[in-house]
Amino acid sequence: MMTIDLSNKDGIHQAIKGAFKYLKPPPKRLPSEWAEEKCRIPSGNAIPGPVRFANAPYQVEPLNMTVHPDCYRISLMWGAQTGKSQTQLMSIGFFIDQEPSSQMVMQPTQTDMSVWLNAKFEPMITSTPSLEDKVAKARAREGVNNQNMKSYPGGFLMFAWAGSPSTQRGRSAPKIFPDEIDGYTKTAEGYSVDLLWQRAATFGDQRLLFESSTPTIKGNSNIENAFEAGDQRRWFIDCPDCGESQFLKWSQVTWQKADDGEHLPETAMYCCEHCAALWNDGARHKAIRLGRWIAEKPFRGHASYHLPELASTFRKLKDIVISFLEKKASGDLQTFTNVSLAETWALEGEKQDPDSLYARREHYSAEVPSGAYVVTAAVDVQDDRLEIQYEAWGEGEENWKVAFDVLRGDLNKPEIWKRLDAALDRKFKHETGLMLDIAGTTIDTGGHYTQAVYDYVKRRGYGVFAIKGSSSQDAPIVNRPTKSNLGKVNLFSLGVHKIKATIMQRSRILETGYGYVHFPISEEFDREWFDQYTAEELVTKYVKGIRKEVWNKTRPRNEAFDLSGYNYACLRILNPDFKQLKREFEQRQFSKNTPDKPKKPQQPSGSWVNTGGSWL
Numbered sequence: 272m273m274t275i276d277l278s279n280k281d282g283i284h285q286a287i288k289g290a291f292k293y294l295k296p297p298p299k300r301l302p303s304e305w306a307e308e309k310c311r312i313p314s315g316n317a318i319p320g321p322v323r324f325a326n327a328p329y330q331v332e333p334l335n336m337t338v339h340p341d342c343y344r345i346s347l348m349w350g351a352q353t354g355k356s357q358t359q360l361m362s363i364g365f366f367i368d369q370e371p372s373s374q375m376v377m378q379p380t381q382t383d384m385s386v387w388l389n390a391k392f393e394p395m396i397t398s399t400p401s402l403e404d405k406v407a408k409a410r411a412r413e414g415v416n417n418q419n420m421k422s423y424p425g426g427f428l429m430f431a432w433a434g435s436p437s438t439q440r441g442r443s444a445p446k447i448f449p450d451e452i453d454g455y456t457k458t459a460e461g462y463s464v465d466l467l468w469q470r471a472a473t474f475g476d477q478r479l480l481f482e483s484s485t486p487t488i489k490g491n492s493n494i495e496n497a498f499e500a501g502d503q504r505r506w507f508i509d510c511p512d513c514g515e516s517q518f519l520k521w522s523q524v525t526w527q528k529a530d531d532g533e534h535l536p537e538t539a540m541y542c543c544e545h546c547a548a549l550w551n552d553g554a555r556h557k558a559i560r561l562g563r564w565i566a567e568k569p570f571r572g573h574a575s576y577h578l579p580e581l582a583s584t585f586r587k588l589k590d591i592v593i594s595f596l597e598k599k600a601s602g603d604l605q606t607f608t609n610v611s612l613a614e615t616w617a618l619e620g621e622k623q624d625p626d627s628l629y630a631r632r633e634h635y636s637a638e639v640p641s642g643a644y645v646v647t648a649a650v651d652v653q654d655d656r657l658e659i660q661y662e663a664w665g666e667g668e669e670n671w672k673v674a675f676d677v678l679r680g681d682l683n684k685p686e687i688w689k690r691l692d693a694a695l696d697r698k699f700k701h702e703t704g705l706m707l708d709i710a711g712t713t714i715d716t717g718g719h720y721t722q723a724v725y726d727y728v729k730r731r732g733y734g735v736f737a738i739k740g741s742s743s744q745d746a747p748i749v750n751r752p753t754k755s756n757l758g759k760v761n762l763f764s765l766g767v768h769k770i771k772a773t774i775m776q777r778s779r780i781l782e783t784g785y786g787y788v789h790f791p792i793s794e795e796f797d798r799e800w801f802d803q804y805t806a807e808e809l810v811t812k813y814v815k816g817i818r819k820e821v822w823n824k825t826r827p828r829n830e831a832f833d834l835s836g837y838n839y840a841c842l843r844i845l846n847p848d849f850k851q852l853k854r855e856f857e858q859r860q861f862s863k864n865t866p867d868k869p870k871k872p873q874q875p876s877g878s879w880v881n882t883g884g885s886w887l
């Protein structure tokens with residue numbers, strides 16, 4: 272392990288000013304000195320008023336690395352309550368006020384950008400007089416101030432969002448600040464941060480990339496890739512008892528349970544990994560204030576930082592434990608891992624357990640229980656049969672597996688396709704008594720009967736969607752359809768990796784409601800179905816030295832898992848408005864249950880269908 276002597280503000284002061292000695296004159300002030308002198312934290316934050324790094328000492332070094340002559344890239348993989356946005360903001364302020372330079376800020380979406388502008392950037396500007404004077408006022412005669420760009424003497428601050436290549440085209444700046452980069456999806460043109468960086472090449476050694484994010488899925492995380500590419504710094508603190516140095520780890524957090532098994536978060540303590548001394552919040556916070564960054568690898572221009580919420584002096588251990596217990600109860604430990612620990616969530620090696628899913632089957636009160644408003648179907652095309660799975664969906668994508676059917680026959684002959692017509696014209700009885708049509712069906716074109724499937728989709732017309740899987744790990748769950756195929760039909764490309772990861776994650780949710788999956792007690796959903804549903808696991812492989820996450824079949828048949836993915840894709844294609852559907856169901860049920868009212872004209876048929884279709 273290599274130690275860099277940038278241990279505290281004075282340390283980095285020396286190191287940074289020293290680094291300038293032979294290159295160019297050092298800045299008049301370091302960004303951290305400028306921030307304490309000029310910057311104010313707007314009200315509404317934990318500690319409003321002048322910036323003081325005593326409670327967030329870990330912000331000093333990355334902030335000052337922005338002017339280190341050998342540093343071109345800074346990556347923050349930080350958790351909640353650590354101030355990673357604030358650290359980026361102070362750097363931006365420094366390059367407005369002290370060393371004017373053009374800058375580009377990037378957010379995942381336009382909405383994220385306006386939230387950032389209104390909730391973070393504008394309050395900092397208006398509470399910091401030296402910045403307010405410089406950033407052009409809206410409608411001022413000189414300068415620009417709008418949702419795309421703001422000007423100040425000596426530069427422009429430009430805004431772009433990753434989902435929109437048009438906001439990036441033809442614009443570049445030497446200082447680049449991408450925020451929440453794990454929310455960026457790759458566009459046809461590539462990964463936005465790479466594109467911005469390439470475009471900034473003309474600025475030479477003025478170039479600086481300062482990115483930040485909480486991480487997401489292991490193997491598919493931009494910020495973790497960035498952290499691993501850098502020198503991997505962690506905040507080391509000394510044990511108040513034994514004096515040994517260590518960085519904070521969740522595995523060292525401990526708390527008691529009552530005799531009845533109830534957790535007691537208020538007893539939470541941090542346990543020293545060397546001497547097992549227990550630290551309370553006071554001892555932990557004091558040690559954090561005296562901490563320092565230590566890198567695991569040599570510095571070669573890219574400083575990367577990992578910091579969990581445990582290292583925040585604004586959080587009590589009790590509250591972090593409560594958050595852990597809540598997320599665990601709702602089957603969403605991924606959020607805790609990503610947001611609090613600032614670590615990626617590993618899907619690898621996690622196999623779903625067919626026994627526990629089989630054990631939670633339930634009796635439905637109707638074919639489609641209340642709470643579900645949309646029925647989808649999916650067809651898997653095998654050489655000697657078609658397999659059809661029917662599912663229902665409610666608010667928050669709560670999911671009910673409804674029915675399963677197999678049609679055997681010769682796929683070259685029309686007979687089996689006629690039987691498929693009947694299967695897709697099937698109606699389902701809702702708990703309210705309404706009869707529901709299938710709102711949409713996805714059918715796989717990937718087998719040996721692609722042309723037959725195209726013909727069928729063309730004949731059926733709207734409501735049957737041809738699909739094919741995309742092997743790219745970054746592919747979105749469903750892409751816009753293209754017609755460039757032999758059948759000239761709308762063909763939807765599915766992001767198989769994301770769909771499978773979603774299905775697996777949803778199966779772990781234990782509370783009904785958002786994302787929960789219901790399984791019926793029915794002969795169609797037998798033990799074999801559950802074995803198929805849990806037939807795949809995610810494993811890590813190294814292909815020519817590069818880490819890859821690969822889905823691995825643990826048994827030959829996995830149609831139930833595939834069909835669940837196709838149904839989920841169908842829901843995303845239909846994109847129904849569940850709030851609207853809920854209102855419609857309530858109205859229909861009301862008019863059905865009140866015979867005293869004058870009779871309204873009846874619907875032409877007892878069934879109806881929601882088409883939602885956002886792309887169709």
Ligand SMILES: [Zn+2]
Pocket residue numbers: 510511512513514515543544545546547548
């Ligand atoms: Zn110790």
